[in-house]
Amino acid sequence: MSPEPRRPPLAAPQQAATPMAFVKAILQAYERRGLAPDQALRTAQITPEDTLDEDKKVTALQFELLSGAAMQELDDEALGWFGRRLPWGSYGMLARASISAPSLGVALKRWCRHHGLIADDITLSLNVQGRHSSITITEHRDLGELREFCLVSVLRNIHGLACWLIDSRLPLQQAAFPLPAPAHAEVYPLLFPGPVVFGAAQAGIHFDARYLEMPLRRDETALKQMLQRALPLTVLQYRRDRLLVQRVRQLLARQPQDTQSAEALAHWLHISPRTLHRQLKDEGATLQALKDEVRRERATELLLRTGRPIKQVAEAAGFRNEKSFMRAFRDWTGQSPAEFRRQAGAG
Known part of the structure; x- marks a missing residue:
């Protein structure tokens, strides 16, 4: 998604839960492009010394500011995950293509199909079997050192969008990752509330298929407002569970x-x-x-x-x-x- 650049003060106390590994993944994207991340780090109030501490964590707001600045400076909303850049506004374009869908299921099918048009490194698939549904990621090339950050971000993005579209929590029956449990595995239940499995065959989120039948509760006006600050799209802000x-x-x-x-x-x-x-x-x-x-x-x-x-x-x-x-x-x-x-x- 394409958030507007913002530089609010970071005075309000927040729990620092985002692992430094995700910050360093963004820094790797800068390194690949031969660019310096200094300005983005200053915007997020993260010091170079902070990035050397593997155990240090940053707040959600700090990570939002860092990600937003990096997406603009690198002109890549995928932050280096894929073989080609996703220019600023790419994910907003996918959201606009989905907003007119009659139901969440149709919207997610559109998102998965259109995502393949802008990034052929992975394929997103919506699968339904009875009352169980899942969105899975098939990898078509080695994503390298950014693999974990890519899989986490893509699934968080589509899950957050789904919750926003129906204005409801969308509880996960499981979040699965084809990775060994990382040192910061304790953060995953915060990112994906529900059971988390490592060492799976492929990455994916699993949820009740009945949510797919729900109508969208957002329109173009709401979409424009959302795209001004899309990164905080998380399930945690949705108290309501319409199912x-x-x-x-x-x-x-x-x-x-x-x-x-x-x-x-x-x-x-x-x-x-x-x-x-x-x-x-x-x-x-x-x-x-x-x-x-x-x-x-x-x-x-x-x-x-x-x-x-x-x-x-x-x-x-x-x-x-x-x-x-x-x-x-x-x-x-x-x-x-x-x-x-x-x-x-x-x-």
Whole structure:
């Protein structure tokens, strides 16, 4: 993406989490072009001494400023990853080609196809199998020392864009990389919230395919504003998950005994219990209401369509015991489970 150059003061405290390895990858791009990175480093307030410390980290803002300055000075939004430069505005052009898509799936297909037109070193592919989808990277040449930075950046870029297009978090089921775990592996869960796997066959991100059906919630005006500062496109700024209610409902129905508590359910979703409650509130739902809805539907179905004993129905609906099930069912329907079954059978 093409951010506008900015030089805000760095006085506000920020957590320094970006590894120096990524800073040095940008410096390698300068070295390949025979250019000095001095001005870009000054803009980001990173000293030459800082770059010699392998263990030092920089803040997200520092890295944004360094990347933005480098993209302009090198006139390469790929920062040296590919065999040819991607001139300033290349990724903005891809975003404009995707913004008119009717759904996220179509937008991502366009992005993957058009990316191949401007950089043939890699191929991006959108794959869908049932409810599972992935965006994978096929490498067509040795990316050399910039391989890790390239794979991380390309996947972060498309993931951040996807979240922005639908104005929603897009939780990852897995982020995979065909690399041994680097010394700074601890930063990957911050870059790709969810399980991270190293030593995979190819790089890719995996997520629920239902997000692909969601309509885009951005227009040309929003795109112009976004492109003024595109680098901070991260999933972390999206509190809303527009599919969370559906995902919670599905888990409650599929894993009733393993999702009794908010803690257990949050574990399955790879988020904290506090985040789970907050995001459900953002969607106008509560965990208890969703539990009641799913349990009621399951119990009603079993009572009407099977002859299972009440105790088995209670267990299958996710209740710890028959007594709590009977109390809840009476609250829902005004009848006991046995009365409900008899009346339905009589009808």
